[in-house]
Amino acid sequence: MTVELRDIQSLVAQHLGRRRVSPDDRLLEDLGAESLDVVNIVAALEDRYRIRIAESELPDLRTVQDLHRCVHERSQRQDPPTPRD
């Protein structure tokens, strides 16, 4: 199952209280996310797509696009994910 970029954009926007975010937006520099925001976003992605993202990977997840790529790769490695609300 393909993870849609727009779903990731929507989740990030919702957590950061933004109307919209772009794939190239950087979480910290452009969107002003704080450490706790990143924890919340990653935790929400893990819950929704039933994946695990290691803490040591977080520094590499700089943009919304990076998040999408990571979630997509993880979901391909595991059982077919069932997105949850």
Added chain:
Amino acid sequence: MDRPLGSFETALTLTGEHAPFVVVIVLRLGTGPSPGRLRSALDALQTCQPMLRVRIAHNAGRSARYRFESEGVPEIPVRQVTRRDEITWRRETEDELAQSLDTASGPLVRCVYVAPGDGDGACDGDGACEILLTFHHTVMDATSGAALLRQLLALLDPEADPQAPPQSPPPSEAQTPALFPVVEERVPAPYRGLRGAARLAGFLARQIGDEVRFRWRSRGLRRPPIVEPAHCRILPVELSAEASAALVRALRRERVTVNAALCAALLIAVHRQLYDGRPRPLRYLTFADLRPYLQPPIVEDRLGCAITMLRYTAELEAIQEGPAEPGCGFWPLAHSISRQVDAGVRRGDRFFSMAMSERLMRTILRRRSERMAATAVSFSGVMRLDDPSTKERDLVRSSHAFVSNLGLGPEYSAQGRWFRDRLQLDMVYLESDLDEVGAQTVADDVLRALERAGEVEGSPREEAR
């Protein structure tokens, strides 16, 4: 190219004038480079990084008291010692933490090469070695430490031609040979000018309120003694990969940052070991990387210091009598700290704390009336070498970072990072505060609290009971 020091840089320099205050980065290698290779790597590093070519001039009669100047700064000095056993590097690190740098002459870095052999300068290629790099804090923080390790490992690459010119300097340095920027000049607009002044007033009011509350609530309770001169001891520890992964799962479930979890675990352990067990407030220091939030942001491959120190007060529960129960009260405190720090940084505390740091440090050094905090935790997600695709995996045994403590500083501090999916903590304490047994007890308490946090699947309130 020269420039005056910013407020936080000045605060760090004032601290270093009061007592030895340095950052020691340790790179432990399975196979050491030849002394010549190390020399050329350090020379290349110094060429690439402008902050490794400066000294600090003290101009007493001018408003800007300290300036970075680059004229006539010598090469990075290297001292070679014989590696006698697995703890030689620890004793050398403790000695390094106790020695100031010659800031007037520069450079603001020196090197100790802990190499095996009979002292003839040869490292035969199959012996473990340690490279200790001691920095003035104005040119080094956790993010810079990560950049340093990456660049140094590339320069030490045994497959590279030792006679070859230095590796390509970081792109930003190739284009911009200027010194690391003055962080205060890149503070975002909402925290400058009139809007910034109003917010700063709120910050100061909260600080004064916190000071009054802290003094009132801790009256009659233990106050840690000021000890000078102070001698630092180090204690590196780590969680297993399994416990680290379990902790991360628990932190995600509870929506708590790693930094908050470390602060909570260390505060509880220090409270148990050094205080009287009564409910009380304790102060903790934590640190924020400013790079991503500056305008424009500062790229990570440039060595310098772009952090600030935040001080908050936590309320500690009573310690139960009887055998220690690691983890007791952990989750409520971790949640509280996570919320407290998050609320603070959203208000702009990191920028105001930076702006006020010089004044705060001058006051602390003049009054010498109390320790700054019980604990200090610096956690960096970026200072890691864990890419299994790199050849560094075979070469690097571990890396560490330690910061000098002083008699006015916290009683116990920890630098935390991920190293190959393990949570690694480099702890520093003063031998006048704790003996080795007491320090080990604190470290064991911290590790057990973090392990237990990962084991318990129940809600934080259930766990606390």
